[in-house]
Each structure stands twice: as C-alpha cells, then as structure tokens.
Amino acid sequence: MLPAIALGACSMAPKYVQPAAPVPTSWPVGDAYLTQSESELPLVSYKDIFRDARLQSLVEQALVNNRDLRVAAANVAAARAQVRVTRANQFPAVGISGSATDSETGGGFGRNGMNYALQGGISSFELDLFGRLANATQSQRDTALATEASARTVRLGLVADLAQAWATYAADADLLKVAQNTAANAKDSVRLSGARLKGGIAARTELRQAEQVLETANGDVASQTAALAQDVNAIRLLVGADFDTTLLPAGIDEVNGSLGEVPAGTSTQVLLRRPDVVQAEYQLRAANADIGVARAQLFPTISLSALIGFASQSLSSLFDAASRTTTLGADGSWSVFNAGGRSANVQVSKAQRDAALATYEKAIQSAFQETADALADQGTLTERLRAASAFTKAAQDTATLTEATYRRGIVSSLDNLDAQRSLYSARQAEIAVRLAQANNRITLYRVLGGDQATATPSN
Numbered sequence: 001m002l003p004a005i006a007l008g009a010c011s012m013a014p015k016y017v018q019p020a021a022p023v024p025t026s027w028p029v030g031d032a033y034l035t036q037s038e039s040e041l042p043l044v045s046y047k048d049i050f051r052d053a054r055l056q057s058l059v060e061q062a063l064v065n066n067r068d069l070r071v072a073a074a075n076v077a078a079a080r081a082q083v084r085v086t087r088a089n090q091f092p093a094v095g096i097s098g099s100a101t102d103s104e105t106g107g108g109f110g111r112n113g114m115n116y117a118l119q120g121g122i123s124s125f126e127l128d129l130f131g132r133l134a135n136a137t138q139s140q141r142d143t144a145l146a147t148e149a150s151a152r153t154v155r156l157g158l159v160a161d162l163a164q165a166w167a168t169y170a171a172d173a174d175l176l177k178v179a180q181n182t183a184a185n186a187k188d189s190v191r192l193s194g195a196r197l198k199g200g201i202a203a204r205t206e207l208r209q210a211e212q213v214l215e216t217a218n219g220d221v222a223s224q225t226a227a228l229a230q231d232v233n234a235i236r237l238l239v240g241a242d243f244d245t246t247l248l249p250a251g252i253d254e255v256n257g258s259l260g261e262v263p264a265g266t267s268t269q270v271l272l273r274r275p276d277v278v279q280a281e282y283q284l285r286a287a288n289a290d291i292g293v294a295r296a297q298l299f300p301t302i303s304l305s306a307l308i309g310f311a312s313q314s315l316s317s318l319f320d321a322a323s324r325t326t327t328l329g330a331d332g333s334w335s336v337f338n339a340g341g342r343s344a345n346v347q348v349s350k351a352q353r354d355a356a357l358a359t360y361e362k363a364i365q366s367a368f369q370e371t372a373d374a375l376a377d378q379g380t381l382t383e384r385l386r387a388a389s390a391f392t393k394a395a396q397d398t399a400t401l402t403e404a405t406y407r408r409g410i411v412s413s414l415d416n417l418d419a420q421r422s423l424y425s426a427r428q429a430e431i432a433v434r435l436a437q438a439n440n441r442i443t444l445y446r447v448l449g450g451d452q453a454t455a456t457p458s459n
Helices: 002-006 053-065 067-090 132-198 204-239 252-258 268-273 275-296 341-407 413-448
Strands: 094-104 112-127 301-312 324-333
Touching: 053 067, 053 132, 053 204, 067 132, 132 204, 132 252, 132 275, 132 413, 204 413, 252 413, 268 275, 268 341, 275 341, 341 413
Parallel strands: none
Antiparallel strands: 094 112, 112 301, 301 324
16 A cells, blocks of 8 residues: 555646746835845844833733734644645545344244454545645645744734834823923913903903913823823733733833834845745745646546455354455546536636735735835934924924013014924924834834744744
C-alpha cells in the first residue's frame, strides 16, 4: 500500500510564481517627504515605538484579554485543524468490524446456530495519481496560513488602536484644561463687564459678548468631560478588561515625548511583509492549488481495497486458517460525459485565481498609498507644528496686551473678546496638530506592518 501512496506525485496545479508588486520600488520624493534611511527591511517591536511603560502595560493586557483576538485565535485553531482533516484523505483509512448472529430454522423447532465474523482492512483508498488530494491539502494549508496572517492584522491593529486611543485621551485632557482656563478668564471678563455696565461706562452688548465667550467655554468643558469618559470606555473595550486609570497620560506632549521613530527604509518591498498583504498572497496560493484540484477531476479516479476477514460458527475456531478470507481489489471510475460541468469547474477555479491575483495586487497598492500618505504627513508635520506653536504664542501676546489696554479703557471690549477667542482657537488648533503628530507615528507603525511582536503565537 505504501508504494501506492507514493504514486500520487503528479500535480495538475500551475507552478506558482510570486507576482511582481504593482507599485514603485521606492517611496515618493518631493517637498512633502523626508529622506528615509538606507535600511531595506527595518524590523521593530511595538515596544520600540511605544516606549511609555504605562502604554506597554495596557498593550500587554489587551493582547491577553481582547475579545477580537480571541476570535482570531479560535479561527486560526480551526484553520489548522481543517488542514489535518483535509490531509487525512491522502492516507488509507483502516477499519475493523465484527458481528455475532444467532440464527434459527424450522419455526422454533429446528436447530439453532451462532455465526461469528470479524473483518478489517482498507475498504477504499484513492490513488492520488493526478494530485487532487495533495492540491486540496495545499489549498487548505495556504488558507490556514492566510487565516494566521489575518490574525496578525488583528493584533497589529489592536496595538495601533490602543495607542491612538491613549493619545486621544491625552489630547482631550489638554483640551479640557484649555476650556477650563478659558472659562475662568471669561468669567473674570463677565464680572468686569458687569461692573463697567453698572458704572455706566459700558453698554449691555459688552456684557452679552463676554457671556457668549464664557458659555462657549462652559459648553466645551462639558463636551470634553464627556469625551474623556468616552476615551476611557474605548480603552477599556480594547484592553478587554478594566484597567488602572493611573496608566493614562496627563497630556499630549507626554505622549509625543515617549514615541519612537518608525523607520520606513527606502524600498517598498517592506510592504510585502504586511500581514494583510501576506494574507492576500496565501489566498492567491490557495486559489492556484484549487486549479489543480479542478483539473484532476477531469481524469479517472482509482481506488484500492484490501480486506481480511474471519467467519466461523464457533469463537474457538474464528481465527483458524480455514476461517480466513482475503480480498484485494481496485475500482476505477471516469465521468465520460457531464455536459461540460467539470471543464466549467476548471474555468471557475481559474477565474477565482485571477480574482485572488487582483486582490493581492490591490492590497499592495493600498498599502503603498497608505504608507506614502503617512510619509507625506510625516514630512510636513514639523512645519505645521512650528507654525501652530508660533501662532499660539502670538495669540497669547496679543490677548495679554489687549486685555491690559482694555482695562485702561484704550481699546474696546470687542477687541478684547476677539483676542480671547483667537487665543482659545489657537490653543485648540495646536493641540490638534500635536495629536496629529502622535497619530502619524502610530499610523506608520500600522501601515508598515513589521512588528514581529504581533506574530501569531503557535499552539
């Protein structure tokens, strides 16, 4: 029987050749981009990028407790088991059956007799002459590897999502402080405007305008208080359990100071290791093997059987040589005509392979766009942050000088209120840019997809 197993060496699947990546070999250059290092395939761990011990602690908890990861792990386990199920068809199945029968003749007045039988062996084993079973196993193996790559995508996304939620909390905490400070200053302006109104040196419109600034800030305080609570809820969902709130950052500057640089290298070959691209390639490999399965179904199938049995009217003589029977056989079948169904099935598998190829190429193209966009953002964020900081500083000086001259009666209340509004907006805009800077590094970590620490653990 072992020589028969070895006969299954022919494969009808096309030889797989990795398609060329349909993107430029290097990253875009220009005013929006920084010069990248010469490292071709930079390898990182999330701990290299997210250096704050508090965030690392949250990530470690999430990698254990997050329910999406548990679903992904279960899918990987099922896919690995399915490979074993499919592969088992390539080997003979050995079975044993036994029976004991009490027979009676003559309407109860004849002689009774017992018959014992035992049979075992290989009832039907298909010779895989054209590689149908082997290609089916290969397809299932590639599907399982695609599932493992999908699990890596989930793990990588979880780390990035948690880092973004952590940074968002920090930015919202800063926005709450700005709103609270603005509300406190606006309250002083309302008090001063009220006093000026009572003294007859200000119009009621001055008081109302000051109240508008105050209530805008009060509304923002309420909104940011809710946002912080929602940020905590988002982090709790990602972690998959309750967590110590002392692990949360105090402000966005604290976050940016703890983030490491994400190396992109100079070659776009780095995109081929992204787990979603790896998943698409394994799905392409599986579709390629499915063509071999469909082609093999065009040819005859041959099955072997080898049975040995014993039959006797007495247990004591069941295993005597005279009671033994041996059966060896071979069956062949070939569908001569089925209205072109099997040929059409080959065309179906080829079309599915073409679709998988397009999906793989689209995955690489999408990865290139996402990374190029993030690199363009990276190249301009330094100038955007410089401009935002300078604007905030100028707005702060303007507000300070305008308030001083307003208290002396040199400028109008409208000028003072405009200066306060401008400062408030400038502070909010600067925090938004600082959050964008943090998110840019997190996005580069996600889109480059080279974190070996998020590899699917083996069972």
